[in-house]
Amino acid sequence: MLLHLIEPAAWRAALDTGVVEPPSLAGAGFVHLSTPDQVHLPARRLYGDRRDVVVLVVDPARLTDPVRWEPGVPGDPSAMRFPHLFGPLPTAAVVGVVPWLRGRPLALPDPGDAAARARALAVSVATRRAAQLRPVPGGLVVSEPAFPHSRDDNRVLVTGAVTAAAVAELTAAAATDAAWPAQAATLLHPAAGPVAQELARRGWDVSPTVAMARRAPFPERPPGSVEAVPQERVHEFWAQSWRRELAGADPPLAEVVAQLVGREHRTDRVVQVTDLVVRESGRVVAAAQLRVDGATAAVDSVLTDPAARRRGHADALLTAALHRAGRAGCDLVVLDAAAEDWPRQWYARRGFDVVGRSWEAVRA
Template structure:
């Protein structure tokens, strides 16, 4: 657990509002002049006092070096241990000072990434967002299961998220139990702990489909040679037709294709409920032919859904979209931009030429029910 951070316990909806306004301003700021923070080993005290039994909250992992206002260690509540001092921030908590957002699910101890640990921050992002947007969350060995019965075709919304080492048998058993009870059309998991490759290989030998994912990261700072004047920020509905065309190509031949595509489009709106989503497009003759999505979650941003219609490729639209996404991330105060790329596919190398470096790997595993 990182020792160089402070934390703030908050409801997910309040954090999403803070992303819009740029800072966390709880009632305590007006009432007593400061924001309550904790050290990692203290946070259980305010959690028990203010939110007893709650497991749907999140911990904002705060880099003290990014706070513009003073932090003073002062006494907390009268019932707190004698002599214990808590950090109080005498000003609003800037969203850009939050390097990670981690689900708070006691008694499971949270893993808090250090501000300079790009891999830990990337893993925290990809493990946290699905939990916050899920309809249901349950504990399983090595992590949690996320469920959304409204979009059963989406593996991302219905799978295990495992960040602690477990064996292949445990993965298969948990996926079967949860997926069977939930009626999933698949059994799926993300293996997101270091050196999970051997477990993924074991599952592959048992007939699971395995996709190795490269986690890549870079700073949003730095000049870009790509022109961004063609890029528009749009309402997400304007990207739907492009997504539908892309998913129909990718999923051609599966059963109930229309229903699956409809669900995949519908799930995308869920992200903006928990992180600040910006959809970017390029048009030709009025039609959207290329798009990308930026998801800002405090000081960390993620680039996702970068795509171009096959007939419009080779015209620099991907470069323009990526450059604009990096500009927006920098403008939001992010210091880290992350993405996932399939290990054996060409986009990984395309991103590498544009400043993204590999920081680690995860493995997505799936098999039909």
């Protein structure tokens, strides 16, 4: 695999155009790439200890322009050759986007490993969206003081093999430092099952989640009943859904719902977001969100108003999302489903396979 360092804003802009065209392409005629063993050299030279830089994981088989191995810049080892791409870098050749944190090993997903790509997307979106990011042993702490009731934005991402005691200690410290309303951790390591079981025995609320994936080809035509809308058009529909789900919540429901809806606009700053809806009599009765991040896309927030169910709206939304992912050059669409709830079987009947598992652990 080949790697390219980039600032998140530049990557987000590239998702709209379909290509990465850094200044070097116009100035020198090529895009600088690196191997995993080389990437620390340009990273140190260009970005130092910054925590907001990401690494694009490029599948060379998806490149159409030539790659030539040439010397680097003065100061690089004289015998070392770097891969230079003589043409723009297609976003559809990027199979993963991972945070660059100096001194931390890179978790680089293989193009054929759907589980690793789903895991990389989950970590990457959370870290790029975070107002505050802090590496800790075995994981990362993400925080967003503006939305304290959003556990998606205030949690420990456990990516390494650590014990239940370590997870509890890390999460307690992070919750205290950031004044979280609850301790929250997402266990993303593939072998974290026993850790999740131990946390449950210690009194944590643990919810297993399966990562599901479907590969291309995707539907060639979208259903006519689905339309893409500005995200504000979905806000009230989301708010109604949250009010039903969180009835009786403490603290006040209105405060929690406002934060859960208000947080969502930030996702489009780091990945390409399309909000899809179905209307009846002009009113939104079903919605879904597609998030495109290079060659990998995620489907999220598939919801139907209880009064409008069993009319095929969810099927139409999923088909439209898959169609758009294919048009964007994605070869893989992923989603998360509760391991013990019926939507898992619904997605399986529509071509999604279980490729991985994670656990959400919360302690008040």
